Structures are given as structure tokens and as C-alpha cells.
Amino acid sequence: MTGDAKVTDCSLPAIADRREKNRWSNIHRPGVSTATVSSNADQQSAAIIAGSGGSTPELNKLNIAKDKCIEQIEATFQQIQVAIDRRKQEMVDQVNQMCNEKKRVLDEQHGLIENEKNKVEQECQGLQYQVEVRNITQKIEILTEKLDTAFSLGEPRENSFLTCDFSLNDSLDQIQQHLGILGKVRTSTTFPSLCTAQIDDNIIAGIESCVTLTTVDYHGNARKTGGDPIQAEVSL
Numbered sequence: 001m002t003g004d005a006k007v008t009d010c011s012l013p014a015i016a017d018r019r020e021k022n023r024w025s026n027i028h029r030p031g032v033s034t035a036t037v038s039s040n041a042d043q044q045s046a047a048i049i050a051g052s053g054g055s056t057p058e059l060n061k062l063n064i065a066k067d068k069c070i071e072q073i074e075a076t077f078q079q080i081q082v083a084i085d086r087r088k089q090e091m092v093d094q095v096n097q098m099c100n101e102k103k104r105v106l107d108e109q110h111g112l113i114e115n116e117k118n119k120v121e122q123e124c125q126g127l128q129y130q131v132e133v134r135n136i137t138q139k140i141e142i143l144t145e146k147l148d149t150a151f152s153l154g155e156p157r158e159n160s161f162l163t164c165d166f167s168l169n170d171s172l173d174q175i176q177q178h179l180g181i182l183g184k185v186r187t188s189t190t191f192p193s194l195c196t197a198q199i200d201d202n203i204i205a206g207i208e209s210c211v212t213l214t215t216v217d218y219h220g221n222a223r224k225t226g227g228d229p230i231q232a233e234v235s236l
Contacts, residue, residue, distance in 0.1 A: 193214060
């Protein structure tokens, strides 16, 4: 190929140098002063600072709301723990009461057996002083009756069975099910600046009026759920 061609330097240092020259030429072109550029930059910085300052109160309120939520959770589960401890103590008291009743019956039976045992031993000791056969026979009959009575007392009047049965119903399953749906952490995406309020009827002094509040999120989409805390101020 013949002819003259103009070669342009496309190296990175050359491109950067041309951009720097263009920037300074724009700043120093007629009608645009350095003070104007500096003023625009200051305004943009001030707007950014003002925007960040506006979010600070919301951050503080968010931290306060978080602390209140945690306090509510602690208080609610403390109530549940109190109810659980109360039921636990009731069952422990029932176990102790039933156990003590069984022990009382068995202790009484044990005392009766000891009394009969002592009587038999006393009768046996008196046999060695008996000489007549008739008296010995009578003593033997008395001892036989006492032994029969002692044998009947040997059978425990109470048993040792004592247990706690938690399989009578589905209480444990219900407790787990209800704990799974206990409470709900709820939030909101409402953007107050875009919300609107509309008075349904004419306002008359001394008569209750209704106001419909339409809430939207940051993108202008209508909210589908309510429950947002609202503070209204009426002024003339």
C-alpha cells in the first residue's frame, strides 16, 4: 500500500497524557472557572454528608428496636421457664407424696411384724418353765396361731411400683409444635416519605373522622401487610 499515513500514538502513557490535558483544558476553558468546579464538588460532598446524617437516626432506632425485641424474647421465655419449673415441681411433689404413703404403710406393717415376733419369742422363752404336758400343748397352740398371724403379715401390703408416664398423651409433641410457632420476628419495608393519607369523609369539628393511609416501600410498590407504627399530627 502506498501513500502517506498519519500514525497516532496509542500507548497507555500517551492516552493518559491526552486525558490529563483535556481535563485541564475543560477546567480552564472560557466560562468555566476553578471556583465553579470546586463549588460543585462541595455541594455534592455536602449532599452526601447530609444523606449519611439522615440515616444515622434510623440506625439508632434500629438498635433500640433490636434491644427491645431481645428483651421481649427474654421475658416471654422466662415466663415459659417459670411454667415449666412449676409443673416440674408439682410432679416431684406427687412422686414424694406417693412414695411417702407407700413407705408409711410398709413401715406400719414392719412394726406389726416386729411386735408379733417379740410375742413369739416371749412365748418360746416361757415353754422351758412349763412342766405339765397340758400347759405345753396349750402354749404350742398359742404359738402356732401367732406364727400363722406372723406369716400373714409377711406379705407386703404395698408394692414398690412407682413411675412417671409421659406417653399417656401427645403433650410433648404439642409443646414442641406450639414452641415452633411461638412468636414471630416481623419487619417492615415501608418508606414514610412516599406514603399518602386520604380523608374518607368531610371533617367536622367534634365528630370522629376516618383517614385511609396507603403505605408503599422504597421502590413505590404498595405494601400488602399492615401493622406499621403510625404517628399522626393534625394541624390547621
